Amino acid sequence: MAQLSEQQIISMAANASAISNARKISSKGGFVSLSKSEDGTFYMGECSGSGKTNYITSVDFINPEEPVCRCSCPSHQYPCKHSLALLFEIYEEKSFTICEIPEDILQKREKKVQREQKKEEKKKEPPKVNKAARTKKMKKQLEGLAMTEQVITQLLQAGLGTISGNSIKVYKDLAKQLGDYYLPGPQLYIKRLILEIEELQKDSDNRHYQKAIGILIKLHALVKKSAIYLNEKLQSDEIGDEDTVLYEELGGIWQLDQLQRMGLKKENARILQLSFQVYLDRAKEEYIDLGYWTDLDTGEIFTVYNYRPLKALKYIKQEDSIFDVLNIPALTYYPGGMNRRIRWEGAKFIPVSPKDLKNLKEKAYQDIQTVAKVVKNEIKNTLVDNKVVLLLAFERIGVAEESYILKDHTGSTILLKDIEGEEKTIDKLSILPDEKFLEGQMVLGAFFYDEETKRICMQPYSIITEEQVVRLLY
Numbered sequence: 341m342a343q344l345s346e347q348q349i350i351s352m353a354a355n356a357s358a359i360s361n362a363r364k365i366s367s368k369g370g371f372v373s374l375s376k377s378e379d380g381t382f383y384m385g386e387c388s389g390s391g392k393t394n395y396i397t398s399v400d401f402i403n404p405e406e407p408v409c410r411c412s413c414p415s416h417q418y419p420c421k422h423s424l425a426l427l428f429e430i431y432e433e434k435s436f437t438i439c440e441i442p443e444d445i446l447q448k449r450e451k452k453v454q455r456e457q458k459k460e461e462k463k464k465e466p467p468k469v470n471k472a473a474r475t476k477k478m479k480k481q482l483e484g485l486a487m488t489e490q491v492i493t494q495l496l497q498a499g500l501g502t503i504s505g506n507s508i509k510v511y512k513d514l515a516k517q518l519g520d521y522y523l524p525g526p527q528l529y530i531k532r533l534i535l536e537i538e539e540l541q542k543d544s545d546n547r548h549y550q551k552a553i554g555i556l557i558k559l560h561a562l563v564k565k566s567a568i569y570l571n572e573k574l575q576s577d578e579i580g581d582e583d584t585v586l587y588e589e590l591g592g593i594w595q596l597d598q599l600q601r602m603g604l605k606k607e608n609a610r611i612l613q614l615s616f617q618v619y620l621d622r623a624k625e626e627y628i629d630l631g632y633w634t635d636l637d638t639g640e641i642f643t644v645y646n647y648r649p650l651k652a653l654k655y656i657k658q659e660d661s662i663f664d665v666l667n668i669p670a671l672t673y674y675p676g677g678m679n680r681r682i683r684w685e686g687a688k689f690i691p692v693s694p695k696d697l698k699n700l701k702e703k704a705y706q707d708i709q710t711v712a713k714v715v716k717n718e719i720k721n722t723l724v725d726n727k728v729v730l731l732l733a734f735e736r737i738g739v740a741e742e743s744y745i746l747k748d749h750t751g752s753t754i755l756l757k758d759i760e761g762e763e764k765t766i767d768k769l770s771i772l773p774d775e776k777f778l779e780g781q782m783v784l785g786a787f788f789y790d791e792e793t794k795r796i797c798m799q800p801y802s803i804i805t806e807e808q809v810v811r812l813l814y
Contacts, residue, residue: 342380342401344431347664348689352409353424354417354657362424366432370422374429375439382441385426389413397422399430402449405669405686463597477522478570481590484521485567488514488530492560500537500552508534525566525589529559531623547760550791554726561722566590583675585723596683599672609671610636611682612692612700613644614731614784615801616661617763617813625650629659632729632784632801633682636665636696639703641729641784642673642682661814664689665696678718679729698806704731704782708752712796715787727759727788729801737769737778737800744769746783746798757797759788765800765812777803777810 353359365371365387372386372394384398397411397420409423419427429436491514511534518527533555540548569586583602588594599605615632629646646659666687674681705711715728737746737756744756744766758764772778785798803810 342383342399342407342430343404343688344427345664345689345691346431347662347691349424349427349431351660351662351689352407352419352427354419358417358419358421358424361421362428365421365425366428370425371429371434374426374434374436376436377441378438382445383426383430383436384439384442385422385429387422387425389422395422397426398445399423399426400445400449402452403686405688463601475574477591478574481522482567482570484518484523485526485563485570487521488518488523488526488559489563489567492556492563496556500540500549508537522591524591525562526559528623529555529562533559535622558722562589565723585675587675589723594674596672596685599674599683600670604673604675606635606671606673607669609668609684610665610696611642611668611671612636612665612696612809613662614641614804614809615729615811615813616659618658619762627653627658631659631662632679634700634703634731634784636700636703639700639731641679641731643679643729644682661811663692663809665692666690677721677724678714692809694806697804697809700731700804701733701782701806704733706733707748707750708732708746708754709750711787712754715789715796719789727786729784729786731782731784731804732798733782735780737783746800755790755793755795755797756785756800757790757793759786759799762786762799763813768812769800772803772810777805781805 349362350359353362370387370389372388374383374385376383381401382398383401384396386394387397389395391413395411395413397409397413400408400410402408407427409419409427411420411422413420413422415421491511511530515527515530515534518524518530533552536548536552536555539545540552566586566589569584570590583604611633613631613633616630618627618629620626621628624647626647626649629648631644633642633644634640635642644659646656648656648658666684667690668684668687670684672683674683705714711730711732714730718724718728719726732746733748734746735749737744739745745753746756747753756766756769758766769778782804783798783800784802784804785800787796787798789795790797801811801813803812
């Protein structure tokens with residue numbers, strides 16, 4: 341039998357409805373016949389459906405990390421409910437007769453091998469760079485940066501309080517113009533600034549003013565650093581790609597092979613998702629599915645993003661929580677500091693074991709003082725988020741003066757506090773089923789500088805024991 345986990349099947353589905361329908365087909369005996377190849381790389385089933393004839397569905401495991409589903413039904417959903425039902429039949433180890441692999445499947449396999457060979461050969465070729473086009477684009481970007489700097493200077497001199505309805509329109513027009521200058525990073529900051537100013541004018545809440553100031557500081561730093569970066573590249577005549585976050589901020593789109601050529605990869609990685617959340621980015625006008633993953637070998641925390649623009653929600657699958665360990669042949673990193681974004685193609689799902697979680701505890705930070713130094717060093721970079729997500733082993737989490745406090749084994753403490761604008765988790769600590777979750781465990785937490793208390797605080801995302809991951813976010 342092919343090695344499948346229930347979690348892998350769920351992760352392949354387009355939505356929860358597809359999984360529900362697939363379970364019904366499997367549990368109610370929807371398959372007229374089931375067969376598989378002698379080597380266990382191909383499975384096929386004849387499934388009764390709403391059509392005049394039965395549907396023929398199959399799953400090809402020639403690449404176990406990326407099974408290919410096919411079905412004769414008219415559904416545009418991939419995988420369809422019949423293919424998912426066949427996967428459940430395999431997972432539940434139903435009885436399959438032995439069959440030959442159909443000729444058309446063998447031909448498809450051969451074509452896929454040829455495509456992969458061409459892809460690998462292309463990777464070995466030096467990347468082709470249109471030097472003239474790249475130079476022209478960078479000069480255009482410098483024009484846009486100069487225009488943005490001028491507007492920032494005028495705004496800082498006049499003050500945020502001088503912005504009226506008419507001037508907001510000016511900034512909205514500027515945001516649109518920056519798209520023509522290949523500057524999505526500054527464009528997004530302008531959009532965020534507009535949203536905060538509009539909220540400030542509605543309720544006069546000083547928090548919007550402080551956020552707007554923070555956005556202006558980041559925007560100013562981005563404009564300055566980007567201008568220096570582009571001028572240096574033009575002067576040195578080195579216009580190739582570099583391991584820097586500025587490349588993406590200035591309109592660059594990272595390709596998988598591009599990142600791998602730069603050495604941003606790891607072979608045979610083992611990662612585990614520790615937390616997952618979905619939020620709406622109003623400035624980008626898209627939902628973002630965000631997962632925090634750990635490398636089980638190092639304890640590093642990475643991020644995985646899935647972007648779903650509001651205009652295309654029905655076309656893009658929403659990601660979900662994953663509870664298995666993923667064995668990945670080639671894990672690729674994006675440039676960045678801590679909590680770098682990762683990406684991969686194909687993975688083997690394996691249930692997490694107590695040994696995995698026990699070993700992970702040894703990789704976690706062991707004291708708050710060390711964490712504080714790491715966090716301060718990271719967030720002093722103006723362009724990074726005002727938070728760092730890390731694993732920390734703790735002695736106890738308890739309540740003091742109506743606030744939750746975490747204490748490490750040295751006796752040092754840190755205030756637990758929800759990050760403004762994020763889903764709250766602190767109140768969920770009080771409803772954990774057992775006090776053991778708050779003693780001698782480790783926590784995945786977002787460490788951030790809190791303007792109100794003027795100190796580093798932490799919002800807990802998950803409590804990790806040697807037996808399980810207790811998620812405070814989903």
